[in-house]
Amino acid sequence: MQKLRIAGREFTSRLIMGTGKFASGELMAAALAASGTELVTVALRRADLTGSQDKFANILTFVDSQKYLLLPNTSGARTAEEACRLARLGREATGSNWLKLEIHPDPRYLLPDPIETLKAAEVLVKEGFTVLPYINADPVLAKRLEDAGCATVMPLGSPIGSARGLETRANIEIIIEQATVPVVVDAGLGAPSHAALALEIGADAVLVNTAVAVAADPVRMAQAFKSAVEAGRVAYEVGLAPKQREAIATSPLTGFLDEK
Amino acid sequence: MSFVTDFNALPINGLSTLAMAAGPAEVEQALARSGERGMRLEDFAALISPAAAQPVWLERMAARSRELTLKHFGRAIRLFAPVYLSNECINICKYCGFSRDNPILRVTLTPQQVSTEARYLQAEGFRHILLVAGEHPHFVSGSYLQDCITALRAEWPSISLEVGPMETLDYEPLVTAGAEGLVIYQETYNRQVYAEMHTGGPKTDFDWRLETPERAYAAGFKRIGIGALLGLAPWRAEAISLAAHARYLLKRCWRSQVTVSIPRLRPAAGEFNPLVNVSERDLVQFVCALRLAFPEIGIVLSTRERAKLRDGLIPLGVTMMSAGSHTEPGGYTQQGKDELHITKGGRRINSEGEYATQQFEIADNRSAVEVSNMLELMGYDPVWKDWDGALNERSDPR
Numbered sequence: 001m002q003k004l005r006i007a008g009r010e011f012t013s014r015l016i017m018g019t020g021k022f023a024s025g026e027l028m029a030a031a032l033a034a035s036g037t038e039l040v041t042v043a044l045r046r047a048d049l050t051g052s053q054d055k056f057a058n059i060l061t062f063v064d065s066q067k068y069l070l071l072p073n074t075s076g077a078r079t080a081e082e083a084c085r086l087a088r089l090g091r092e093a094t095g096s097n098w099l100k101l102e103i104h105p106d107p108r109y110l111l112p113d114p115i116e117t118l119k120a121a122e123v124l125v126k127e128g129f130t131v132l133p134y135i136n137a138d139p140v141l142a143k144r145l146e147d148a149g150c151a152t153v154m155p156l157g158s159p160i161g162s163a164r165g166l167e168t169r170a171n172i173e174i175i176i177e178q179a180t181v182p183v184v185v186d187a188g189l190g191a192p193s194h195a196a197l198a199l200e201i202g203a204d205a206v207l208v209n210t211a212v213a214v215a216a217d218p219v220r221m222a223q224a225f226k227s228a229v230e231a232g233r234v235a236y237e238v239g240l241a242p243k244q245r246e247a248i249a250t251s252p253l254t255g256f257l258d259e260k
Numbered sequence: 261m262s263f264v265t266d267f268n269a270l271p272i273n274g275l276s277t278l279a280m281a282a283g284p285a286e287v288e289q290a291l292a293r294s295g296e297r298g299m300r301l302e303d304f305a306a307l308i309s310p311a312a313a314q315p316v317w318l319e320r321m322a323a324r325s326r327e328l329t330l331k332h333f334g335r336a337i338r339l340f341a342p343v344y345l346s347n348e349c350i351n352i353c354k355y356c357g358f359s360r361d362n363p364i365l366r367v368t369l370t371p372q373q374v375s376t377e378a379r380y381l382q383a384e385g386f387r388h389i390l391l392v393a394g395e396h397p398h399f400v401s402g403s404y405l406q407d408c409i410t411a412l413r414a415e416w417p418s419i420s421l422e423v424g425p426m427e428t429l430d431y432e433p434l435v436t437a438g439a440e441g442l443v444i445y446q447e448t449y450n451r452q453v454y455a456e457m458h459t460g461g462p463k464t465d466f467d468w469r470l471e472t473p474e475r476a477y478a479a480g481f482k483r484i485g486i487g488a489l490l491g492l493a494p495w496r497a498e499a500i501s502l503a504a505h506a507r508y509l510l511k512r513c514w515r516s517q518v519t520v521s522i523p524r525l526r527p528a529a530g531e532f533n534p535l536v537n538v539s540e541r542d543l544v545q546f547v548c549a550l551r552l553a554f555p556e557i558g559i560v561l562s563t564r565e566r567a568k569l570r571d572g573l574i575p576l577g578v579t580m581m582s583a584g585s586h587t588e589p590g591g592y593t594q595q596g597k598d599e600l601h602i603t604k605g606g607r608r609i610n611s612e613g614e615y616a617t618q619q620f621e622i623a624d625n626r627s628a629v630e631v632s633n634m635l636e637l638m639g640y641d642p643v644w645k646d647w648d649g650a651l652n653e654r655s656d657p658r
Contacts, residue, residue: 021334023639045417045648056385057417057645076651078482078515086650107482107517108510108556161332214330 001233004205006182007098007130007151009069011038014199015229016071016184018209019043022218025062031212032068035222041071041100041207044090051093060094071132073100078113080120087124099124100154101133110160114141118148125149134186137168142175142183153179154207156187157198161210163190166197176202192228199232200240262471263508267449267501275305275500282309287317294552295328301503307549308499318545325548325577328555336641338580339632340388340420341381344589345369345408347616348603349394351424351461353447355492355525355532357587357619358394360460364617365600368399371411373595378412380592384584384628387645388418390443392587392619395424395463402430406437413438418647420483424462425472431479438652441483442476444469445521449501450493453535457492473505477513482651484509484516485560490543491525491534499546503553510554519558519580522546526564526620540569544576551577563622570624574638583631588618 004011017037022028032040040063048054063070072090077083083103091097101124103117104110112134118141124131130151135141137155145153155172158164165188166172176183182204189195195206208225215221278286282305290303290312306312312321346368349358357364369377378389391408393400400423409419420441421434431442448454451466458464473484486505488498502520509518524543525534543565550559561570561578563585570581590596600613626634632642 021336023335024641046646082651089650105515213334
């Protein structure tokens with residue numbers, strides 16, 4: 001399996017994991033380990049950003065920085081300005097330059113604001129962040145963010161937590177076709193088969209959270225996603241057999257042309 | 261245009277009749293539509309019907325409610341604690357311990373005293389604080405609230421307010437100072453009962469209160485809490501009104517997080533007894549119906565309810581809980597005890613006593629750490645910090 005390259009860094013795993021909604025930090029750590037992930041996103045609003053080692057805001061202590069590259073995210077930000085402010089504080093607190101840029105003004109569906117996201121990306125890239133923006137599956141926006149210097153684009157498959165799979169498939173296919181940076185399908189992947197499909201159609205990676213966190217057994221579900229992501233990627237590298245519109249007739253319809 | 265217009269046109273009686281008449285067929289249909297976008301109020305009415313309260317249906321509602329809550333909020337419960345700033349009040353509310361005509365021990369904490377109270381809660385683990393005060397333009401003025409917020413801001417990632425309704429322009433400095441959430445319960449959506457319960461002070465204005473969440477949103481608050489105090493008017497009609505209010509706010513105030521709360525009346529000074537009975541079964545049904553109609557709404561549960569009921573409600577839809585609460589100013593560290601005085605009808609008549617009078621009795625007396633341990637035991641992550649002050653500076657004048 002080819003390695004995933006984001007911003008000059010190589011990853012063996014193509015599964016990025018989220019850290020919300022787990023029953024405990026310990027369970028989350030076990031699920032991360034089982035998923036084989038190497039890149040883990042954490043909401044900065046849940047972390048201690050004061051440097052006081054707050055044990056009541058200790059989510060980062062469950063993400064082993066020796067094993068995983070930390071991808072802090074700006075969840076909660078509603079504007080570019082809020083996201084930038086949080087990103088800077090997060091960089092100081094975590095030491096990570098990597099940033100999953102999320103700006104969703106609507107706390108209900110958590111759908112990303114394209115205008116604010118582009119604004120923030122332009123600022124943060126200039127400030128030296130490795131920016132991975134969460135976006136709706138909008139091919140033009142994806143190109144604009146790429147032009148702004150983002151390290152990936154992360155279009156959603158369906159709204160966060162909805163478990164509806166690749167409902168935006170048509171647009172994601174266009175994004176993949178046009179992209180010069182890795183495409184990570186983020187949000188809405190509710191089943192391993194959704195993740196496999198994303199990789200099969202050429203997504204470079206997927207980000208999964210809810211489907212693992214709220215599973216009856218998050219550790220085993222993390223393993224299931226790991227296997228699915230690998231299967232999907234191998235299938236993509238090999239190339240799927242083309243789908244036939246109709247069965248190929250055993251007696252050729254045009255056979256008469258060769259008859260004398 | 262405000263919710264008042266919609267509310268006046270809301271067929272509460274018709275929907276209540278539907279709720280009373282609904283049978284298994286209607287309940288089943290509503291259940292099947294749960295979790296869909298924009299549930300009709302007719303379906304919501306079926307979910308709060310006596311038919312749906314039958315054990316077999318309530319169990320199915322509870323299962324669906326649990327499923328939806330897990331999906332949207334995961335195995336996480338956010339914790340917060342109230343700090344009472346003042347129990348001075350110019351309103352007469354028959355059910356409330358702070359009512360102007362109750363001869364109770366009153367005090368208003370200084371911002372420094374509020375900080376001391378808050379530090380106690382900080383040591384308990386809380387990172388989300390709710391500042392509560394009676395309505396009093398002199399003791400609980402806008403600038404006083406601003407001073408309290410400023411005093412807390414550096415140490416508290418999330419500060420919410422539950423104070424008397426204000427104008428948008430008066431809310432704005434509070435948002436700028438660092439307050440993120442505003443809680444304002446209508447108490448009862450029944451105009452007649454409202455008038456009977458609130459007989460003096462600015463709170464007598466039903467419409468002014470009803471429009472408060474929209475003014476708070478316009479001022480930039482990011483979390484808006486609404487609610488009905490159960491025990492004043494028939495709860496099914498309250499449920500219909502609250503659902504209509506929530507639906508309105510979710511559409512109009514789309515950038516804020518809307519939370520709902522349905523506290524039941526508790527014993528308080530003034531010896532007020534609930535006017536209608538709302539059983540624990542009713543409360544559970546109400547919580548499940550809210551979750552089925554609004555999969556993404558925050559549902560808040562206070563320490564008014566006994567521990568066993570609170571524990572039972574956790575998997576059913578609750579997303580935010582208080583714990584170890586005191587409902588009197590100075591309740592955590594006895595701040596302000598030298599300033600205690602009795603007032604009746606706004607006049608100081610005495611100045612003796614140990615503790616300020618609480619707003620209401622709490623029923624879950626467990627400490628924060630006990631509640632947190634219980635959550636872990638139930639397979640839930642107690643989340644103390646879920647916000648950051650960096651997100652609070654206003655950047656988008658609306």
